[in-house]
Amino acid sequence: MRPSVDQIWTWLDAVPDPEIPAISLVDLGIIRDVGFDGETCVVTVTPTYSGCPATSVINMEIKAALHDHGVERVELKRQLSPPWTTDWISQSGREKLEKYGIAPPQAAGGPEKCPNCASTNLERLSQFGSTPCKAQWRCKDCLEPFDYFKCI
Amino acid sequence: MADALFETLLRLGDNTLILGHRVSEWCGHAPVLEEDIALANTALDLLGQTSLWLEYAGEIEGAGRSADDLAFLRDAWDFHNVLLVELPNGDFGQTVMRQYLFDQFNLMNLRALTGSTDNRIAEIAEKAVKEAAYHVDRSRGTVVGLGDGTAESHERMQAALNILWPYALELFITDDTDADMAKAGVIPDPKTLEADYRATIEATLAEATLTLPDAHFGHRGSGKDGRMHTEHLGHILTQMQWLQRAYPGQAW
Numbered sequence: 001m002r003p004s005v006d007q008i009w010t011w012l013d014a015v016p017d018p019e020i021p022a023i024s025l026v027d028l029g030i031i032r033d034v035g036f037d038g039e040t041c042v043v044t045v046t047p048t049y050s051g052c053p054a055t056s057v058i059n060m061e062i063k064a065a066l067h068d069h070g071v072e073r074v075e076l077k078r079q080l081s082p083p084w085t086t087d088w089i090s091q092s093g094r095e096k097l098e099k100y101g102i103a104p105p106q107a108a109g110g111p112e113k114c115p116n117c118a119s120t121n122l123e124r125l126s127q128f129g130s131t132p133c134k135a136q137w138r139c140k141d142c143l144e145p146f147d148y149f150k151c152i
Numbered sequence: 153m154a155d156a157l158f159e160t161l162l163r164l165g166d167n168t169l170i171l172g173h174r175v176s177e178w179c180g181h182a183p184v185l186e187e188d189i190a191l192a193n194t195a196l197d198l199l200g201q202t203s204l205w206l207e208y209a210g211e212i213e214g215a216g217r218s219a220d221d222l223a224f225l226r227d228a229w230d231f232h233n234v235l236l237v238e239l240p241n242g243d244f245g246q247t248v249m250r251q252y253l254f255d256q257f258n259l260m261n262l263r264a265l266t267g268s269t270d271n272r273i274a275e276i277a278e279k280a281v282k283e284a285a286y287h288v289d290r291s292r293g294t295v296v297g298l299g300d301g302t303a304e305s306h307e308r309m310q311a312a313l314n315i316l317w318p319y320a321l322e323l324f325i326t327d328d329t330d331a332d333m334a335k336a337g338v339i340p341d342p343k344t345l346e347a348d349y350r351a352t353i354e355a356t357l358a359e360a361t362l363t364l365p366d367a368h369f370g371h372r373g374s375g376k377d378g379r380m381h382t383e384h385l386g387h388i389l390t391q392m393q394w395l396q397r398a399y400p401g402q403a404w
């Protein structure tokens with residue numbers, strides 16, 4: 001029996017991002033569409049950064065997750081336009097990021113507060129970080145360095 | 153038309169491929185950890201853009217070549233990048249200066265390409281332009297910081313600019329392929345980007361207390377038709393391609 005589209009979304013919401021496992025692929029906002037073409041489940045995915053090495057792992061994990069739930073035929077489509085933006089990270093995704101120690105993206109271009117002590121006395125260490133989507137910041141009160149999810 | 157489009161896509165993809173490879177040579181060698189990470193991430197973005205351009209190039213060519221085939225199995229004379237991106241890195245200052253000169257062009261070119269009559273090109277540009285804007289933000293800031301820094305850093309940045317500026321002008325040479333593609337609205341005519349580029353670069357250099365070298369010349373000829381490259385390109389390819397040459401089809 002063919003599962004419903006809503007069911008597929010729920011299953012995908014349980015697939016963690018390979019580089020930031022605190023949030024799911026759905027939280028990250030990179031699943032653009034789910035549908036069926038006959039018996040084939042078609043999942044449309046948009047890349048975060050064009051060079052993000054996690055992209056191929058993400059595709060593998062989507063297939064593996066759906067196979068585990070008995071969906072045998074899965075087709076992945078890549079959608080470049082409109083390009084992914086950090087605005088597509090869900091509210092629950094932003095909260096999970098912060099709890100995990102990564103300051104969520106802000107339109108102002110820098111973190112709102114230290115994810116460790118909530119201080120707003122912050123400085124930027126580098127525009128880049130451990131993955132393409134992050135920059136490095138430091139809290140000048142608790143002195144902890146932390147990742148900031150770049151706003152694009 | 154398909155030939156001109158294929159060539160245009162190779163030019164776009166080869167510029168980012170060769171520069172991405174050059175920048176990746178800093179991985180593990182940059183002066184401070186933050187710069188090492190920044191350079192590696194910049195290289196990664198450039199390689200990501202490369203795969204989008206070359207994948208499309210392979211589809212247009214219609215000979216069944218993938219982005220990887222095009223990257224790893226072509227010889228130097230089949231590469232269509234400008235000479236600027238294949239030059240050796242030099243010191244850190246020279247690497248940053250080259251990055252800024254390229255980033256600023258890439259940003260302006262991609263902005264124009266978002267309006268391409270070729271949908272796929274417009275979509276790729278729309279994606280890449282956000283990354284390019286971020287790159288300019290950083291390379292521009294670093295040029296200003298080092299140019300208007302210590303006497304030593306200032307001197308090195310001026311020396312880098314003197315070497316690189318004549319190469320930067322190659323980005324604005326329009327040949328027949330470019331003219332055809334521009335007429336069809338696929339790409340902007342490179343010449344039309346030059347005035348804005350110069351004005352932007354000059355404003356940055358003023359802030360960085362650097363001056364454009366006197367030389368009015370640009371290098372003659374261009375790497376983009378594949379007929380002319382520096383001796384450095386072959387050396388890059390021996391590094392970049394050896395694994396696929398020695399073990400064809402090898403995968404992770």
Ligand SMILES: [Zn+2]
Nearest residue numbers: 114117139142
């Ligand atoms: Zn703190």
